[in-house]
Amino acid sequence: MKTRSLQQIIPSIATSDGGGVKLRRSVGQNQSLRVDPFLMLDEFSSDNADDYIAGFPSHPHRGFETVTYMLDGHMLHEDHLGNQGDLKSGGAQWMTAGRGIIHSEMPQQESGRMRGFQLWLNLLANEKMKPARYQDIQPDEIPSMALPNGGEIKVIAGSAEINGNTIYGPIQGLNTQPLFLDVRLPAHSHFSQPIAEAHSAFVYPYEGKIEIGAVDQLRKLESHMAGVLSNGERIEIRNTDQPVAFLLLAGRPLREPIVQYGPFVMNTREEIDQALSDYRNGQLV
Template identity: 40%
Template sequence: MTAPLLRQVDRLQSSQPSQDGDGVKIKRIHDFGGGLDPFLMIDELGSDRPDDYIGGFPPHPHRGIQTLTYVIHGGLTHEDHMGHSSTIRAGDAQWMHTGRGIVHSEMPLTDHHGLHAFQLWLNLAASEKMSPAEYRDVRGEEMPRLAGTEAELIALGGRWARDDGEAVTGPLNALAGNGGVAHLRLAAGGELTLQADAPTLLAYVFEGELQVGDTRVPAGQLARLSKGDRLAVASATGGQALLLAGTPHREPVAHYGPFVMNSQAELQQALRDYRDGTLTG
């Protein structure tokens, strides 16, 4: 029997200060060249200063992607052209399949910790880019937990299994590229070993620090992981991370602002459709 192959950190990538929407300050990691495939971007919104985010994200369009928004503290209120209106708060998530087109807004709310949330962009396969738009929100109590030693994994989407075989599956079961997303929390001295054979596996540490394989990964760093079938994480002092798993599309990517297509011609068509008012159907 072949011994399990432990995944190691191939590369670390730092989040960078940026802003979006109506001047919302964020930390961003993006790669539209296929390095995170099927993921495209990770935005972290985190501040106790209302001026950093109070303008929110007024109505704007998308085509060709999925977004997944997950709240640690505070909240976000979503509205879109299809008539959806909902608010997610700490521990909740919202999933948006933009397909051929959606126009939506997201406005921030605070709790006593301010606002701390993430938005992930996942690329849609070429065959899905012109599909109908969909929206769904998920409450924190719907997300199953997987325990380790002083560790907890919260499954938003995808199947996550401990090395002894105990597994949970997150409620978001239609993430692009067979995607999986989980929130990992380790107390001081915590550790957890997972089965992990997805072709793409990423760990974004956003609090404290984690030992990922043989590498110490501090907050603000995205670890791109090597091939393997096991992932060992630990922390001497405690830390939190998002784990992202998926299968690459390996298709051309053409990106302009809120649109992600497969060619420049498709991007130009998206812009024309938005100007003409036909983006959404």
């Protein structure tokens, strides 16, 4: 079974979005740094309310999916259709913007830690104009399992194989076949996981640093960097004398043209122009 190696490193950069929320962006910091079908990964993490209190006021999307995964904190999601959903520590929201949605994500706390991720995931051309939908995932709906070395794995999307057992996350059945794992390891540990050979994949350590690849070709990946993986059927990850936590993301590449203008992701410039016109005329959805 061919082991994937670390092919490219994308250091995250400090930036801000929404009302001025401070965050770090790796995948998607420019349009050449995507990992098809993944368009963007943002990490937000602060104990200072000034860094997040302005939140993400009302804004539009069309043509892709957004995934918000909260490690710590509480945000309220609302949209122009009257939908509401709480995003709390350990929970997630999988939103398919489809033909259009105008929504906000605003902090429900004035102090304390706010930490999590937002992932953008592309849609097939023939899915970009389908109706918007949500899946609000409560913390107890995300399966977790203890690893033999004392670590833990959480499965948000796809499935993981642990000790001969397969654990299925709450997100299944999408055309991109996403895998979204949150893994924690104690010091001096090893983690191995199969990944569909034809799927794109990357790793994002958010606590500590890791080593990726077969024993004879290990490469280090520091915290807050996205490590894009080569083709292969399995990933091998090791760490040294410090505990680590990382995201593992994989999905079926769409191999379709991408034209992006801010919060709109379509296949042609004409479709972007139509999205802008629809938004201006109140016809986005």
